[in-house]
Amino acid sequence: MGKTTNLLAGCLVAGLALSSCTAHDAGSTSIDADQALAYCDTQIRRTLLQVKNDSCLLPRSITTNGQEWSMVNAYDWTSGFWPGILWYDYENTGDEAIKQEAMHYTECLVALLSPHHQGDHDLGFQFLCSFVHAWRLTGNERYKQAALDGAAKLAGFYNPTVGTICSWQHMREQMGWPHNTIMDNMMNLELLFWAARNGGDMAYYDMAESHARVTMENQFRDDYTNYHVAVYDTIDGHFIKGVTNQGLNDESCWARGQAWAIYGYTMVYRETGNKEYLRFAERVADVYLAALPADHVPYWDFDAPGIPDEPKDASAAAITASGLLELSQLEDDKEKGRTYFQAAEQMLATLSAEPYKADGYKPSFLLHSTGNYPAGYEIDAAINYADYYYIEALTRYKDIREKNK
Numbered sequence: 001m002g003k004t005t006n007l008l009a010g011c012l013v014a015g016l017a018l019s020s021c022t023a024h025d026a027g028s029t030s031i032d033a034d035q036a037l038a039y040c041d042t043q044i045r046r047t048l049l050q051v052k053n054d055s056c057l058l059p060r061s062i063t064t065n066g067q068e069w070s071m072v073n074a075y076d077w078t079s080g081f082w083p084g085i086l087w088y089d090y091e092n093t094g095d096e097a098i099k100q101e102a103m104h105y106t107e108c109l110v111a112l113l114s115p116h117h118q119g120d121h122d123l124g125f126q127f128l129c130s131f132v133h134a135w136r137l138t139g140n141e142r143y144k145q146a147a148l149d150g151a152a153k154l155a156g157f158y159n160p161t162v163g164t165i166c167s168w169q170h171m172r173e174q175m176g177w178p179h180n181t182i183m184d185n186m187m188n189l190e191l192l193f194w195a196a197r198n199g200g201d202m203a204y205y206d207m208a209e210s211h212a213r214v215t216m217e218n219q220f221r222d223d224y225t226n227y228h229v230a231v232y233d234t235i236d237g238h239f240i241k242g243v244t245n246q247g248l249n250d251e252s253c254w255a256r257g258q259a260w261a262i263y264g265y266t267m268v269y270r271e272t273g274n275k276e277y278l279r280f281a282e283r284v285a286d287v288y289l290a291a292l293p294a295d296h297v298p299y300w301d302f303d304a305p306g307i308p309d310e311p312k313d314a315s316a317a318a319i320t321a322s323g324l325l326e327l328s329q330l331e332d333d334k335e336k337g338r339t340y341f342q343a344a345e346q347m348l349a350t351l352s353a354e355p356y357k358a359d360g361y362k363p364s365f366l367l368h369s370t371g372n373y374p375a376g377y378e379i380d381a382a383i384n385y386a387d388y389y390y391i392e393a394l395t396r397y398k399d400i401r402e403k404n405k
């Protein structure tokens with residue numbers, strides 16, 4: 001990614017006034033987490049009025065000019081985010097009515113365990129956001145068992161020859177990618193780590209660690225940006241090529257892909273305690289931060305040709321803010337920890353105000369996310385995963401502030 005590399009080099013070499021290069025050093029911008037979480041609660045109630053909980057359809061996204069959620073069933077890759085949003089809201093408000101809604105929508109995802117449903121790497125998103133939160137907040141062993149069953153199903157896609165999970169079964173033939181691993185899959189390793197710590201097969205830990213290592217070794221360029229998709233050979237496991245599915249082109253830096261990597265490697269460091277992953281998370285975070293526009297929210301691809309007139313991706317900002325908040329707390333370098341905390345704080349401040357705040361327009365939390373630009377799908381939309389990582393980041397931010405009082 002030439003542009004990002006040049007930007008980073010320019011900042012480092014010239015030691016320019018960093019405000020022209022980075023978005024994270026302008027000093028701290030404290031935000032009112034209680035107020036922002038209260039806003040989330042209000043928007044959730046607006047959504048509940050719109051979607052009714054008498055079915056297992058879940059809100060996914062709202063078009064640029066629309067006000068109504070488009071709904072999906074449990075098999076959609078985003079199905080976990082709505083129950084996850086409700087669980088975070090219950091955690092923050094203690095409201096029993098919200099808990100009932102969270103339980104209802106979580107239960108809908110039992111369908112994913114049917115032997116008739118093959119599933120893919122997204123089982124991680126689906127089970128972490130629903131059943132793992134449900135178990136964490138209620139202690140109900142049924143939820144724990146469902147999450148363990150989801151982890152077992154996810155582990156079934158692990159290929160020991162390659163050392164990673166095959167993310168998309170359907171792309172093996174469709175695209176001629178015999179074994180494919182996408183960067184988003186880094187997020188789903190968390191379900192395997194969680195299961196290994198909570199009564200599941202200990203082999204899940206090794207699978208998750210291997211996936212993180214093989215991905216680190218093959219799916220990143222020299223400048224620490226990544227390929228969305230890595231294609232591997234199934235006979236001897238060698239890396240064939242890096243390509244894109246949702247980015248501008250094979251060599252570009254798709255913003256959400258970089259966000260998944262920041263969050264993912266931070267989580268892998270938390271789970272393994274291996275400093276190699278901490279140093280790696282720093283590098284993938286630093287290249288992202290160096291390339292951000294002044295408002296801390298990336299365009300959908302850092303190399304998009306029409307910047308500054310390209311669509312933004314608020315979901316990448318929300319994912320990154322949440323990941324950086326965790327990274328800031330795990331840091332062994334205090335100065336870096338402060339930098340990541342302040343960067344996350346500024347991202348949250350931006351997302352919590354116009355033009356990103358949906359208040360008055362739609363019942364989502366955020367506007368201006370981009371789902372799949374090359375497919376022409378969910379461009380400049382409100383999307384449930386942007387909202388999920390926003391409320392998670394606010395919850396993390398509040399916890400950190402309270403811990404440090």
Ligand code: GLY
Binds near residue numbers: 184246256371
């Ligand atoms: N995991 C699919 C996406 O990020 O769009």
